[in-house]
Amino acid sequence: METKELVKDIIEGRLSMEELYRIISSDKNPGRFKLVLEVLQEKVPWDEKIILPLSDSLFIVCKDNKPIVKCKCGFEFGDYRVNWKLKAKVFVRDTLESLQELYKPFMHSDPNWTEIREYYCPGCFTLLETEVVPPGYPVIFDFLPDINAFYREWLGEEPPCEAEFMDKTLEYIRERMK
Amino acid sequence: MMFEILSVDTGGTMTDTFLVDREGNFIIGKAQTTPDKEYLGILNSLKDALKSSNIELDVRRVLESLRAFVYTGTIMINRIIERKGLHPIGLITTAGFEDTIRFGRGKQSWVELPYSERLHAVSHYYPDPIVERSYVRGVRERVLTSGFEMISLYEEEVKEAVVDLLEKDVKAIAVCLLYSFANPEHELKVEKIAKKVMEEKGKEVPIFLSHRINPVIGELGRMNTTVLQIYGAEPSREQFELIKQHFREIGMKAPLRILTSYGTTVSPSHEKLITTVTSGPTGGVLGCKYLGDIYGFDYIVGTDVGGTSFDVGLISAGQYSLKTESTINRFLVNFPMISVDSIGAGTGSYIRLDPVTKRVRIGPDSASFRVGVSWEDGGVSTVTVNDALVIMGHLNPDYFLGGEVKLNRKRAEEMFHDQIASPLGVDVEEAAEGCLELINLEMRMYLNAMIVGTGHAPENYHLVSYGGGGPVLTAGYTKGLNFRGILVPTWAAAFSAFGASTADYGFRHDLSTELLLTPDGGMDQIVTEMLNHGWQELKKLMEEELRAEGIDPESVLYKPSLRMMYFGMLDDLEVPVVRFPIKESYIDDIRHTYDDMFEKIYARGSKSPEAGYMISRIILSCSMPTPKPKLPDLQEGESLPDEKAYKKGREIFCEGEWHEAEIYEMGYLTPRNIIEGPSVVEAPSTTFVVPPGWKARLDRHRIFWLEENKRG
Structure with missing residues (x-):
């Protein structure tokens, strides 16, 4: 059976590809998710309970019995049902100069056709996510999980804290625009 | 007893020896492989062979009488797998193709994975490169596939590249330019410039040109072959010399020969030694071919059940097929290999239940030599196919490897109960038989698919079953396929080593080409000239190499052939050609030979000569007179086995119930003995199971013929 140490090695990227391949190709470990949460919880400096990791830096956690998005640095993005990108710092590369900071001439896209949007955490300025989309394309809501269903139907237990499954991004924007 | 031939197979864990005397009698030995000093393992294995056959002979006496010493084994492949070859190597290639070796046509990221893992991109990964990117230098030049020089070689860039590589302290330089097999001028020029630079710098490293190592189309395969020759084969040469030397010192006079992947044997000084890298499964196919020649069979399927894998090789129309592309530790290479396909199912394969779906899964990984949980000292905690066989009484726990390894049946039963039977809610025996049936089914379907895939039916083929685990499962994996005959040699465990000893002393060279024979015969004259020229060139190369090995080129038999479609x-x-140079009129014979072969190997209906023929390779093989083993040829006796052959009976589990089975000692069975199932024939190196409803007859050559009794 997998130990917590092994899961830690997977998360920290300390395994060779051969070792990793053996894990990928063997049977799924039903207890893996719990171990992953334990390891992640030990890595972050705050105490709120992690319900589901979203990315390397972002987690859905329980705060005051509500699921919110929180960065590993401690910055809180609020209700997980609102796209966290609305509260992130954005840097858009839509000019030749900004694109050529990253790419050699002629190796990048045409800024009239696509732009690169980089989302940074306001707390620690970690690059959290990048979108490559046509100009004017709506901000993408990457992942809106149904936490209740995931916990009840897949893990077979009660979710640590509950919220009705819905996309609240538009509602949030509407309130802000008033 | 005067022994004539010694054949050795050093595996990763065990070294097998196979000793044959003048009458075809043979003995088999086993010992632990000693990776740092291979000759010790070989010597121990040889001593074991003598000891277990109660032959009081001094090793020196045995070695002195030998006429042949054939080696197969894992020395070279292990060096490559463990990345302990010559390092670092510099590579000079055509500019723009510097990443070819790293990309590996994308295919190298998944090519040796099982099918289930090929489907998932997440399991794909590239092998660690043997030549790092910073050691690859491109030089501008271009030769077309026709051999025409379109862009001449930028000689300054070659100088720069060589200087740079020398500064990086490379131990050798490989040169692989596009289409060098069609026109080697540029590679030769690179060599010349490199030598000059080295002279100026006072620093010399060997240079290897791809058109010499492997003049075959496909730059990745040619590049990999050249690099692996330098990395794996060159350093292994010393190791082979060392083995040779040690055996010389204790009396051996016969030359050491190494089995190649295309079915011949070469000396350790052979230039293209890399072709001996994966000769393991080759031996078995050669053995089948040898049996086929004796019994007069043209269609044979060889099945090798080892601890880890199930290997299948086909002989159709009296020929084994050579594949021109394969992999070595994930690197694509394109020198010829006898085509053997395998799946990860052997007697050591782990049996597991999927924790979510409760589906039984066998392999693909295995306990290999550590048997299973029934061998406590093996340290295995997951049950294996061997454990199922022990539970069902098919394997004798007190006579595994002749009793050297004591198996614990109770432990096997307990762990099988906990891991498989109890979660499935069935009895232990029932679960064991179910698992066995599953692995048999996997093998059966694989066999059938392979044979049907070539347009034949199992009814056309004789099946030979070998490998330590073959005879235990033979009945299971052949059931219902209606083979013409099922042959189980009594020396199944050492059949691959036996096959290796039947190989000719010689080698071959392949040269890629694209010669079109148009339907109107208008090209015949030009093609004739090109073929003759090709063979001539190859012969020149061969003579050079033979002289370097100290062999008189005049004493060698040259066999021209070509590959066409x-x-x-x-x-x-591959179409054999009687002799060369050929006359233009002989082209017609070539066409007819090909038509006939195509018809025998595929089907008459799919012949399509309307558009003409394409010759893709010019091939020259050479061989020297080679001592070969004889099969034992004994007097036939009674159908009832001698009393001595009977051992204490035991119960075996078959088809859902326990049967009282006869147990025989293989060594005491004599030709014409008939074994009625349910029976088990035991020998130290293997176990042969004859289930109820089957019978086996031992023939004059000490080969069992297994058949199912006609029902009703």
Whole structure:
């Protein structure tokens, strides 16, 4: 059976590809998710309970019995049902100069056709996510999980804290625009 | 007893020896492989062979009488797998193709994975490169596939590249330019410039040119072959010399020969030693071919059940097929290999239940030599196919490897109960038989698919079953396939080593080409000239190499052949040619030979000579007179086995119930003995199971013929 140490090695990227391949190709470990949460919880400096990791830096956690998005640095993005990108710092590369900071001439896209949007955490300025989309394309809501269903139907237990499954991004924007 | 031939197979864990005397009697030995000093393992294995056959002979006496010493084994492949070859190597290639070796046509990221893992991109990964990117230098030049020089070689860039590589302290330089097999001028020029630079710098490293190592189309395969020759084969040469030397010192006079992947044997000083890298499964196929020649069978399927894998090789129309592309530790190479396909199912394969779906899964990984949980000292905690066989009484726990390894049946039963039977809610025996049936089914379907895939039916083929685990499962994996005959040699465990000893002393060279024989015969004259020229060139190369090995080129038999296909098809066949140079009129004979072969190997209906023929390779093989083993040829006796052959009976589990089975000692069975199932024939190196409803007859050559009794 997998130990917590092994899961830690997977998360920290300390395994060779051969070792990793053996894990990928063997049977799924039903207890893996719990171990992953334990390891992640030990890595972050705050105490709120992690319900589901979203990315390397972002987690859905329980705060005051509500699921919110929180960065590993401690910055809180609020209700997980609102796209966290609305509260992130954005840097858009839509000019030749900004694109050529990253790419050699002629190796990048045409800024009239696509732009690169980089989302940074306001707390620690970690690059959290990048979108490559046509100009004017709506901000993408990457992942809106149904936490209740995931916990009840897949893990077979009660979710640590509950919220009705819905996309609240538009509602949030509407309130802000008033 | 005067022994004539010694054949050795050093595996990763065990070294097998196979000793044959003048009458075809043979003995088998086993010992632990000693990776740092291979000759010790070989010597121990040889001593074991003598000891277990109660032959009081001094090793020196045995070695002195030998006429042949054939080696197969894992020395070279292990060096490559463990990345302990010559390092670092510099590579000079055509500019723009510097990443070819790293990309590996994308295919190298998944090519040796099982099918289930090929489907998932997440399991794909590239092998660690043997030549790092910073050691690859491109030089501008271009030769077309026709051999025409389109862009001349930028000689300054070659100088720069060589200086740079020398500064990086490379131990050798490989040169692989596009289409160098069609026109080697540029590679030769690179060599010349490199030598000059080295002279100026006062620093010399060997240079290897791809058109010499492997003048075959496909730059990745040619590049990998050249690099692996330097990395794996060159350093292994010393190791082989060392083995040779040690055996010389204790009396051996016969030359050491190493089995190649295309079915011949070469000396350790052979230039293209890399062709001996994966000769393991080759031996078995050669053995089948040898049996086929004796019994007069043209269609044979060889099945090798080892601890880890199930290997299948086909002989059709009296020929084994050579594949021109394969992999070595994930690197694509394109020198010829006897085509053997395998799946990860052997007697050591782990049996597991999927924790979510409760589906039984066998392999693909295995306990290999550590048997299973029934061998406590093996340290295995997951049950294996061996454990199932022990539970069902098919394997004798007190006579595994002749009793050297004591198996614990109770432990096997307990762990099988906990891991498999109890979660499935069935009895232990029932679960064991179910698992066994599953692995048999996997093998059966694989066999059938392979044979049907070539357009034949199992009814056309004789099946030979070998490998330590073959005879235990033979009945299971052949049931219902209606083979013409099922042969189980009594020396199944050492059959691959036996096969290796039947190989000729010689080698071959392949040269890629694209010669079109148009339907109107208008090209015949030019093709004739090109073929003769090709063979001539290859012969020159061969003579050079033979002289370097200290062999008189005049004493050698040259066999020209070519690979061709119908124009527009993808798979070529190898067509033998009687002699060269050929006359233009002989082209017709070549066409007819190919037509006949195509018809025998595929089907008459798919012949398509309308568009003409394409010759894809010019091949020259050479061989020298080679001592070969004889099969034992004994007097036939009674159908009832001698009393001595009977051992204490035991119960075996078959088809859902326990049967009282006869147990025989293989060594005491004599030709014409008939074994009625349910029976088990035991020998120290293997176990042969004859289930109820089956019988086996031992023939004059000490080969069992297994058949199912006709029902009703």
